[in-house]
Amino acid sequence: MIRNSRQRNAIRDAIAQAGRPLLPQEIHQLAQQAAPRLGIATVYRNLQALQDADEVNQVMIPGDSPRFELAEQPHHHHFKCTACGGVTTLYACPGKLAELAPEGYQMHSHELTLYGHCEDCAKAH
Amino acid sequence: MIRNSRQRNAIRDAIAQAGRPLLPQEIHQLAQQAAPRLGIATVYRNLQALQDADEVNQVMIPGDSPRFELAEQPHHHHFKCTACGGVTTLYACPGKLAELAPEGYQMHSHELTLYGHCEDCAKAH
DNA sequence: CCGATAATGATAACTCATTATCATTAAAAC
DNA sequence: GTTTTAATGATAATGAGTTATCATTATCGG
Numbered sequence: 001m002i003r004n005s006r007q008r009n010a011i012r013d014a015i016a017q018a019g020r021p022l023l024p025q026e027i028h029q030l031a032q033q034a035a036p037r038l039g040i041a042t043v044y045r046n047l048q049a050l051q052d053a054d055e056v057n058q059v060m061i062p063g064d065s066p067r068f069e070l071a072e073q074p075h076h077h078h079f080k081c082t083a084c085g086g087v088t089t090l091y092a093c094p095g096k097l098a099e100l101a102p103e104g105y106q107m108h109s110h111e112l113t114l115y116g117h118c119e120d121c122a123k124a125h
Numbered sequence: 126m127i128r129n130s131r132q133r134n135a136i137r138d139a140i141a142q143a144g145r146p147l148l149p150q151e152i153h154q155l156a157q158q159a160a161p162r163l164g165i166a167t168v169y170r171n172l173q174a175l176q177d178a179d180e181v182n183q184v185m186i187p188g189d190s191p192r193f194e195l196a197e198q199p200h201h202h203h204f205k206c207t208a209c210g211g212v213t214t215l216y217a218c219p220g221k222l223a224e225l226a227p228e229g230y231q232m233h234s235h236e237l238t239l240y241g242h243c244e245d246c247a248k249a250h
Numbered sequence: 251c252c253g254a255t256a257a258t259g260a261t262a263a264c265t266c267a268t269t270a271t272c273a274t275t276a277a278a279a280c
Numbered sequence: 281g282t283t284t285t286a287a288t289g290a291t292a293a294t295g296a297g298t299t300a301t302c303a304t305t306a307t308c309g310g
Contacts, residue, residue, distance in 0.1 A: 003277050003286055024267085039289040044268065046287095062185030062236050065267060079226055088227065094219035097239060101204055102213065104244035111187050113236045114222060119229035128256055128307050149297085164259040169298060171257095190297060 010034035011046045012055065020089050021059040021067035021078065061087060061113055077112040083121035090114065135159035136171045137180065145214050146184040146192030146203065186212060186238055202237040208246035215239065 010031035015022060018030070028043045047068055050056040059067045061080055067087060079088040093112070101107040117125075135156035140147060143155070153168045172193055175181040184192045186205055192212060204213040218237070226232040242250075 001278090001286070005277075005287060007288070037289070039291095041269080041290080042288055060187030062187050062238075063191070066188075077225070079230060079232070082233070088230075090225055090227070092225040094222060094225065097219060097237070100202070100215055100217040100219065101239055101241065102215070102244070104247060105204060105213075105241060106247045107204070107239045107241040108207070109240045111236075111238045111240070112222075113187075114226055114232045115235060116226065116233040117231045119227070122229060122231045126256070126308090130257060130307075132258070162259070164261095166260080166299080167258055173299095 007031070007035045007038055007042050008046045008049070010038065011043060012050060015050075015056055015068055016070055018069075021061075021069040021087055023065065023067050027068065059087075060111070077114070079114045079116070079118070081118035081121050082115050083117050083124075086118055088118060132156070132160045132163055132167050133171045133174070135163065136168060137175065140175075140181055140193055141195055143194075146186075146194040146212055148190065148192050152193065184212075185236070202239070204239045204241070204243070206243035206246050207240050208242050208249075211243055213243060 010033075011027055013034065014027050014030035018026075022030070024040070024043050024047060027047070028038060028040050031043070032038050047056065050068075051058065054071050056068045057071045057073075059069055059078065061067065061078060069089070073089075074091065075093055077090045077093060079090050080086070081088070097110050098107045116122075135158075136152055138159065139152050139155035143151075147155070149165065149168050149172060152172070153163060153165050156168070157163050172181065175193075176183065179196050181193045182196045182198075184194055184203065186192065186203060194214070198214075199216065200218055202215045202218060204215050205211070206213075222235045223232040241247075
């Protein structure tokens with residue numbers, strides 16, 4: 001039987017309020033405001049549970065370990081700042097990507113990541 | 126002083142002939158045909174050296190460890206088969222991606238990965 | 251051919267993210 | 281409040297990829 005816990009709620013809220021995909025350690029830090037003694041193992045356990053419940057999705061950025069964002073979002077991509085490392089959600093897509101696949105190949109999905117400087121890091125040039 | 130070695134040539138040739146990015150262990154296997162006692166440490170050492178010499182580039186596919194391909198190639202992207210795990214080079218790009226970045230952001234580069242079934246795996250459906 | 255030393259091969263060591271362990275804590279049904 | 285047991289926190293263990301170590305081998309200028 002599944003029970004509620006302050007920790008799981010704190011983890012879910014941290015992901016929901018971020019509006020961008022978070023690393024487990026980012027979730028750990030953010031959720032500690034609502035659940036002070038939160039351990040990193042509990043973060044991983046609940047990320048697994050929230051994925052199984054289709055509440056959160058894994059996001060892979062090339063070269064990075066998995067991040068997590070709310071499920072049930074429209075199709076989108078991500079921008080990774082090469083200065084601060086932060087990831088931003090982009091509600092945009094170039095479209096028509098299946099045409100890029102070679103003859104005989106079947107494209108089912110795609111991942112696009114833009115790299116550069118986020119607004120804050122661009123100002124600080 | 127830098128010397129030539131059968132092993133380094135075998136590693137460089139394996140990457141050049143593949144025409145697609147290879148994992149270190151794939152390079153290890155392929156290059157063993159020309160350098161039978163090749164050790165995996167030598168593969169890593171030479172990949173580092175070849176990168177420093179701008180002869181090969183690292184390619185990151187989301188969720189995977191680094192692959193290596195020849196440098197000095199035209200702009201391109203990759204297709205990853207979700208059945209066999211193989212990666213194919215795609216000499217195509219949707220273009221106009223800087224427009225997708227939010228106001229104030231500066232895009233410098235991008236990564237696109239298509240997922241689906243390669244020709245062989247599509248046939249075997 | 252010789253000598254200096256770059257490069258190699260085998261394997262131990264390391265890194266870092268993630269998972270397992272287990273005693274303790276705390277939901278929630280009664 | 282009591283009881284059951286799911287969930288937690290602290291930390292050890294794991295695993296995959298990569299790097300370091302060091303004795304041995306092989307390149308190449310002389």
